[in-house]
Amino acid sequence: MRTVTITDVAKHAGVAVSTVSYVLSGKRAISATTSQRVMRSVRALGYHPNAGARALASKRSNVIALVLPLRAGMHLPVLMQFATSVVTTARQFDHDVLLMTADEGPDGLRRVAASALVDGMVLMDVEIHDPRVPLLRELGEPSVLIGFPADASGLTCVDLDFARAGAACADHLASLGHREIALLGAPNVVYKRGTGYAERTMEGFVEAGRTHGVTTIASPCEEGFDEVCATVRDLLERHPGLSGLVVHNEAATGHVLGALRVLGRRVPEDVSVMAICPDDVAERASPPLTSVLIPAADVGYQAVRLLMAKLEGVAVPDSTLLEPRLAIRQSTRGR
Amino acid sequence: MRTVTITDVAKHAGVAVSTVSYVLSGKRAISATTSQRVMRSVRALGYHPNAGARALASKRSNVIALVLPLRAGMHLPVLMQFATSVVTTARQFDHDVLLMTADEGPDGLRRVAASALVDGMVLMDVEIHDPRVPLLRELGEPSVLIGFPADASGLTCVDLDFARAGAACADHLASLGHREIALLGAPNVVYKRGTGYAERTMEGFVEAGRTHGVTTIASPCEEGFDEVCATVRDLLERHPGLSGLVVHNEAATGHVLGALRVLGRRVPEDVSVMAICPDDVAERASPPLTSVLIPAADVGYQAVRLLMAKLEGVAVPDSTLLEPRLAIRQSTRGR
């Protein structure tokens, strides 16, 4: 069973090869009757254009790269959500997604760009000082970053507005009357690395606390149960007035609740707890956590949408920040 | 800056285009001197072969598809581990990975195969009655499945030997002197769907228990804390002699420990607990859990290795089962 080519379709429909191409691409006007005849042949023969030939002739592969670094302290489920929304959105724009990880290093990007395997790329989990950024500038490959590097000029970046997410938490707790509140963040290594979103969340949190005249404490948080327990105990001992806790670390979220239980503090009666995390994590906790949502699906969608616009030659904003969304559940209350 | 083509390299090196091609592919003998001269030109010009042209001429895209369904109850981190090991291994074989999700449905597979976008595919999370399986047979596309469908004849399947994993847990607990042991499995929906690995684990567990003359209980387990708590409480009430617990559900692992704490049972003094999960989850728990490892990286590696063999036309075994590995930590002890 030889594979069906455009020539077969053309013969079957009794038209020229170029006519079939134009029907399929819509790049020139074709009469309705011809068009229908061609489409009927396409279906009858089960024709699918050969991707390689198309890419060669058109200089467009209709594939975009999704570059995931996969570092310690990243929460995988969120990454997966990004990834799947990128794939789904890309398909809506008739593109496929090539998955790349960082272990090939920057050379991977270079290779993929130079070989015209992809038309553009979406880079996830971009750090403040990301080695991929200068390379991106050099390659001139259309791209969209998820996250913000230190120097974002000339790049297209998308992310949740983490500063506002941190602030939203402080706002919510302050409005409930809490006067001393803490943020438990990512593991230390994430801050050491200079990961923008973690820092911006803290800044937003602290800043908003100051505005409200509320005492804020911000602390990194490791991910083992015992470490979380120690951190929480320490926090409560040092700050007896502490009554509000924000967890921005998905692996630790469950442990924090467990630690409070062990320490004999009730949620929300003694301590209000909120999380910055996807909804399903917040809902699965006990009690369900008031949370600020990380809109992973939306970020992925925006990233692809922007990339597609760039591929069309449309100008796009350098920076796109997505609004955090507060969902009030049962883990916070006034005092 | 026009992109560098093989013609540029040939001119630069003073040889024919075909010679450059043969140097790069090694498909014909080329003298050492010529070869070196060509390679020097390749580096000097920064040549990368155009993927589309290569695919068109050679009928090989050097891309494989990775198909993730993404259903409820799947544990994402494990999927990610599979995925990254597939990508890494594919790169070792000079292939890239196209990421596909199920929302395009079987047509996605058909499209990708017919357009010669990929040379073969790796399908993850295959169910007992998987709609993709008949399609796969029809397409005749080289493929490897991770997981086992009901009828695996003529297909290449890889997976952890879950029956032996379940048995290993029962063996371990029995050898420690426990006479009544329970398996907490995946959420009910997973069994309803007919997911092979979940069922096989249970069967192996029950079977091994029988061999040892130990009472076994196998129960599905939802993933919220409160549900887990209720399940565990119920289990302990109904089976007062229960002293060993196996958790085969990553989202629930942490909750089970929390539930036991709440119920006043110490681990491992009162109840021995083990898990079937990746090492990092087991190590992060408190106390660190004796576990049977899911060798995600190895499964991904094997899948790609087998696929590459098939692409070379080498015959491969229909079924590859990976040995479970028991790691004894602090959550189990004799009674």
Next chain:
DNA sequence: AGAGGCTGTCGAAGCGCTTCGACGGTGTAT
């Protein structure tokens, strides 16, 4: 009635690469 402008279709020229057959040149067996 003729010029000019649209529309819809065709033919042909590549896109950059692989691969096949051909062919000098050198080494080995007769």
Next chain:
DNA sequence: ATACACCGTCGAAGCGCTTCGACAGCCTCT
């Protein structure tokens, strides 16, 4: 010395598609 084999290299023919320019036919405007 002649025949033969083999090694290393070359030229050319596609792979299946897009796209450009050409052009026939028709309509509209003067």
